[in-house]
Amino acid sequence: MMVPAVLLVLGVLTALVAPRLLARADWTDREPVVALWVWQCVVAAVLLCFGLSMVLSAAAAWQAVRGRVFAVAPHGVVDAYALGAGGPWAAGTALLLALGGLWTGAMLAVEVLRARARRRARRAELLVRAPLLPGEEAGAGxxxxxEAPRPEAWWLPGAAPQLVVTTTALNRLKGRQLDAVLAHEQGHAAxxxxxxxxxxxxxxxxxxxVPVFAAFRAEIHRLxxxxxxDVASRRYGRLTIALALVELNEDKGVFGPCPTPQAHVPQRVNRLLSAAPRLTALHRLRLTAAAALVPVVPLLVAFVPGLTALG
Structure with a gap:
């Protein structure tokens, strides 16, 4: 019963420590794509820890589960995990983690359903405000x-993604700024x-x-x-997309002294104008490889006793 406990402790430590370590990293703004990959690997590692701990705890608590999990494993492998020493804690741990897994799946399903409902409502609103012309078909892209008094542009995802731009935004965006905004929104979609x-x-x-989940949500919104x-700046230049952001947001008070929900916009503009150099390709490769190894750790913890017994 030692392995499920180790996995559980490892998952809790990762959930507590990883957000603090990533918050201290000074490279995430320079390499947001790599940072997104690191965050995904960390969250995957936490979920793997809890999931593997649930499976092994259930195997320790119920013989039927143990028979399925170790159906093709030699007897020595089963003995290496010492599953019979779990006691009443094994069943409680397995049930608690299973409820957590079901709750996670339910929350994801609810979020997806809500997002689809919002998209349907916005598409219906778009058809009312901008009806299709005779012979025109709604298609991807x-x-x-x-017609709107505020400069706005957004990408509506879905089976037929659409880019929505207000007339005020078209009047304000000059030169290649509109192209940069299009590239930005297409970067989200791609x-x-x-x-x-x-x-x-x-x-x-x-x-x-859970700190890692709260930090994950906050960071991915920014990253x-x-x-x-970066997708837009590589095609049209940092200055172009920075000026486009200013044109789209200067009337919303985001550059004033009072905090607003779009407080990240001035930080994005400053980042584009400061033009901090990217990390070297080798450094990016090392970070990517190191992050990919994070979910491997719980797998090693789970399988090492069995592999050792086979050896």
């Missing part, structure tokens, strides 16, 4: 222009950032007291914007 946001919202909403900014 369709640009929708809305990387499927909406799914990352759904996962972050589901985990943080289901387990608001996906930085990543999309």
């Amino acid at each position: 369709r640009l929708v222009v809305l 990387a499927r950032h909406d799914w990352l946001l759904h996962c972050g919202q589901a985990l943080a909403g289901g387990f608001p007291q 996906v914007e930085l990543a999309a900014d």
Whole structure:
């Protein structure tokens, strides 16, 4: 019963320590795509720890589960895990973790259903405000222009993604700024950032007291914007997308002294204008490889006793 306990402790420590370590990292703003990968690996490691601990605890508590989990394993492998020493704690741990897994799945399903409902409502609103012309068909990549007093542009994901731009935004965006905004929004769509946001919202909403999930939701909201900014800046330049952000947000009070929900916009503009150099390709490769090894740790903890017994 030692392995499920070790996995449980490892998952808790990762959930507590990883957000603090990543908060101290000074490279995340320079490499948002790598930072997103690191966060995904950390969250996957935490979920793996809890999931593997649940399976092994259930195997320790119930013979039927043990028979299925170790159906093709030699007897020596089963003995290496000492599952018979779990006692009443094994069943309680397995049930608690199983409830957590079901709750996670339910929260993700709720988040996806809510997102689809919001998209349907916004698409219906778009058809009312910008109806299709005779012979025109709604298709992927369709640009929708809305008459509105505020400069706004957003990407509506889905089976037929659409870019929505207001007439005020079209009047304000000059030169290649509109192209930069289009590239920014297309960067979101190409990387499927909406799914990352759904996962972050589901985990943080289901387990608001778990630091790694709350930090994951907060960070991905920021990092996906930085990543999309980089997509646009590589095609049209940092100054172009920075000026476009200013034109779209200067009337919303985001550059004033009072905090607003869009307080991240001035930080994005400053980041684009400061033009901090990217990490070297070798450094990015090392960070990517190191992050990929994080979910491997719980797998090693779970399988090493069995592999040792076979050896």
